[in-house]
Amino acid sequence: MTLRAPKREALVPQVIEQLRAQISSGEWPVGTRIPTEPDLVAALGVGRNTIREAVRALVHSGVLERRQGSGTYVTARHELTGYVARRLEACELAESIEVRRAFEVEAARLAASRRTPADIDDLQSALAAREQSWASGNASAFVAADAALHMAIVAAAHNGMLAELYASFHGALLASLHGSIGTELTPESYVDHSDLVDAICVGDPERAAKAAAAYLEPHSPLSADRT
Secondary structure (H helix, E strand, O other): OOOOOOOOOOHHHHHHHHHHHHHHOOOOOOOOEOOOHHHHHHHHOOOHHHHHHHHHHHHHOOOEEEEOOOEEEEOOOOHHHHHHHHHHHHOOHHHHHHHHHHHHHHHHHHHHHHOOHHHHHHHHHHHHHHHHHHHHOOHHHHHHHHHHHHHHHHHHOOOHHHHHHHHHHHHHHHHHHHHHHOOOOOHHHOOOOHHHHHHHHHOOHHHHHHHHHHOOOOOOOOOOOOO
16 A cells, blocks of 8 residues: 555545554554654655644554654554553453453354355364464464454354454453463363354354353353453
8 A cells, every 4th residue: 555645635634544544454564663754754745743643643542652762653453443452451351251242142143144165164274273272382372363263253244343343352352361361271261162163164043152152151260261
């Protein structure tokens, strides 16, 4: 994606939109530093104050973060992700589990009704990768593989709005999961997802929803660490 000089009127909103597009498209991935102010000025053909206002707005929304002496970095692909991350930090664990339950139970139900042959292949591959990562004993790899499986389930639901909302929520949730699980995998934190995937693949919505709900029971002592 190429940056272009905006129209003269309403410069700041146009620059914000272009920077946002670079981020949401993955052109500037999360964790990377964006171009310097002089580079943005040259690319967009606007003044420094316009660039500063646009960057300030995206910093305020949680998409960018200024780091003293280092530059400005991408912290989220969308404003919603940044907001959810801040909200998760402040909310009770029980609240986040209830929200996750609402997303994942409905996603499983829809996926069982709408999955395609390609979705089935993706789900089975994601489940196999999850099992392999657990066997490896690498906690970080397991959290990533588990996240990929849940994202595949949401994708199989074929609901664009649900996918976008879940991606924002789950992206923020992952950071807390990494912290709660730590560096070691323990047997009591393992939850088998084979029944969930099988229910979706055979097209059983109620069984899929029940399987998704089972590992996120509100009063389960393990629900905080279950993924």
